[in-house]
Amino acid sequence: MTPANRSYAIQIALLAVIILVCVFPFYWMVTTSLKTQVVALQSPPVWTFQPTLDNYRVALFEDGVLRTLINSLVIAVCTTALALVLGVPAAFALARFDFRGKKDLWFWFITNRMVSPIVLALPFFLIARNFGMLDKHITLILIYLTFNLPIVIWIVTDQFRGIPYELDEAARMEGATQFTIMRKICLPLAMPGVAVSAIFSFIFSWNELMFGLVLTRSDARTAPAMAVSFMEGYNLPYGKIMATSTLIVIPVLIFALIASKQLVRGLTMGAVK
């Protein structure tokens, strides 16, 4: 074996291990979801068995997972849209205008991304209670802004800053307002960054558990909160839990794979400057 071939062999082996470790848990999740209760609890676990879709039928139609998936979708889409509507102009201002306290403002926006949701969950619950806002979609849509707005502002500010200022100047000569400049000149060029931040907002919102657990009960309950609610200490419906998990995870995985190029770019935007 030539050294080059050997290097390829080692590389392939390493890559195979990486892929396997990344993918195996999903394989196990999906196969467990196709097992009956008795098969799922066999020791040692079995790898071949007669698959059944029963867990999915029960989860979707009897336990109401379908409705929580719809709730999660509605909430994630709305909060992402709202974060963009509010965040993009703010990002533009941070990138383009000079004003006092700009640095502190940016820092404050970003700090929100660092705050543990439990810090907000307690008081937000009490406030929502006073306004009769518990178990409503809008409550989650708003609270999710606390992590989505910082993401949008962080990434899109970077993106706006990368656009040459001369383009603005030219437009201003022709009498365009700042708003027109943002919308007509800069936004189209910043679209990749906007898309990336939208993808992140969506994924984070879809995956969120704690606020969903504390602020909803039935009407607005989200899918992750639902998955957790099967964990009664009385039995081990692992098949059903894995079926629900699959239903939650597969859409977001497909979405992430389709958007993987942007996703990786997004990681590096905030990170590599």
Next chain:
Amino acid sequence: MRDKTSGRTIFAFIGPSVIALALIGIAPLLYAAWTSLHFFNLTRLRQLRFVGLENYQTVLTDTAFWQAMGRTFFLLGTSLPLQLALGLGIALVLHQPGLTVVKTLCRLSLVLPMATTYAVVGLLGQVMFNQNFGVVNQLLGGADINWIGDPTNAFVMIIFWDVWQWTPFVALVLLAGLTMVPNEVEEAARLETKSWWVILRHVQLPFLVPGLVAVLILRTADTLKLFDMVFTLTRGGPGASTEFISLMIQRVGFRAFDQGLASAQAIILLAITIVLAQIYIRVFYKEV
């Protein structure tokens, strides 16, 4: 030089988001600060009363609180180096030329753990690490390891999942850094030396630093926030061996219903978070 934009224009752009975030992000904090000064138990609201700094005193002298805090940083201190080492390794392998198809496949599979719902990771952990019917013990050659019921093993299991979920993130960020190295510089270096370590240290590292900083910031923040995965996997047990700070606050606030004490804990956590974020961002991120 940019010309001055009128205050009104600036406000029109930035005002809505500031107001929104202030209402949603700051108002609750003020309320939490108020709550933290009271005896405020959800199941005993009739006894609501002002107690001054008593809750803070309780938190600051509560060994359990500081143990949970220490445990949280211990987790960061053990899983972050692992993520950095493995992530760097993966990035270097992916950065090698050739084998495009397999590498694309690998990059795609790296995206999966990151996007997975954290709560589901915990549920998956319960299934895979079960002592009797878990696949992990089977893959370890029929080992009889008690993962969930043993304090040390449970902690190891949490580290495993944290590493599983976030190493890909580190790898992809570092890979992006590696691709920033100009080709001619890297090739020139390769002619000089065969040692990958020398190349890494002197040629590639400068391009990796921004990514490393971002990883450090985000992983610190996310470890302080860590809740979902542990909640569904061990709920902080056995004993208190995996009770990290966010889990503890949740327990005090929503299971013991002592919102006053939990608010005081949350405010202290917030203070620690802000100080860390200040240090990180001011030191590593320069100008906006």
Next chain:
Amino acid sequence: MNLKSMLCTTALVAAAATAANAQSDWSLSEAAAPYAGTTIDVVFLLRPGYEAIKEMLPEFTEATGINVNIIDHPYENALGEQVRDFVAGGDLDIALIDLVWIGNFAENEWIVPVDDIMAKFPELVDPDLNMDDFFPLVLNAFGGWNDTIYGLPFDNYSGLMFYNRCMLEEAGFDGPPETWAELKDVYGPALTGDGKYAFALQSKRNETQSADSFARMLWPFGGSFLDENFRSNLLSEESQAGLNFRQDLMQYMPDGIVAWDHAETVNGFAQGDVAMITEWSSFYSSVVDPDTSRVTDCVGIAPEPAGPAGRRPALGGFSLAVASQADEAEQAAAWLFIQWATSADNAVEYLERGGVPARQSAYDDPALAETYTFIPALLESWAEGVPEFRPRFAEWPEISEVVQEWGTRMMLGEVSVEEGAREIGTRMEAILEASGYYDGDRPLVQ
């Protein structure tokens, strides 16, 4: 607490209501007619007793036109969900009350006493309600607080000893141990080995730790959480004996028992790995179901073993009460549902579908005990139980959290039994102090 007087007033009101209804032949449909179309919200658990009522529910809806909106939660979330709903003035119309929550719900006035409901809606009281038919201990413990009855017992348990007759016979025993000491010293060594264990005590760090593990070992040894002055009694000789016994017994339990919840424990028994468990009566259906159990032919059931202080089996269970936040129509509909779900008429069907009714009359038929072999042990336990097995006051959830943390750390050996008990005691007294029990402001009721 004066059980007799409490039952008397309730009986009187019931009698008055009955008299009012005596002339017109009472029927559920007619009584419910004004409330047809009302929807009531209630939290249910994912347990057999709730599945049983769900199966019977269409009957009720058809007769009354009342819709019951059931929100399922795991036990560990059910208290938090309900507290948040009641604090927020939410839309639950019925409270599901574990016996340890009753003080909490009653003192916050989230639930309406049964007498008040009867006085408010005399025309809704079934002449056959017959409160005296409930087991007195159960009605008192699950539904009563401070001399007032709030809820009717719905999902009822007693701790029982499930034993694997085949494993015991193989080891030369012809019956289960009578005492805890016998279990540990005689049965323990004989039944442990080769991956099999004599006993498993569910001890996971949640209510299971405080109720099923910690409290279970206090009472039979004469210990208790509190003394008569509401000071910690955990350092008393008796309490320490019980907790040390638990620690000692762990050598005959599977590793990692501190992470075992009911599910793991019942499964360990059902797979034939564990010879004996002390579990709630409601698990009967899963250990005799061939789909979930491999030991169906070997299941034996006895009352829990006795300790030096006698037999003190674990007591647990739920009642349903009308929520005070519900509007009038919802309260009426809620009462009709509760009355129907706990009625003597439905008790046998409830039993057959997997529930455990608290109606004495339901167990009259001796044939039932042959099909449901847990019945004799259950009845014996309900004759001897301690209502304050766990204190039922509003502070319990907080104290339980403390017990859960230090109880598990004790079992793991991170602290000694004495240190752990002292830690729990100090923290428990601090909680009670803050609630004003030591100022003489509040009656010492548990």
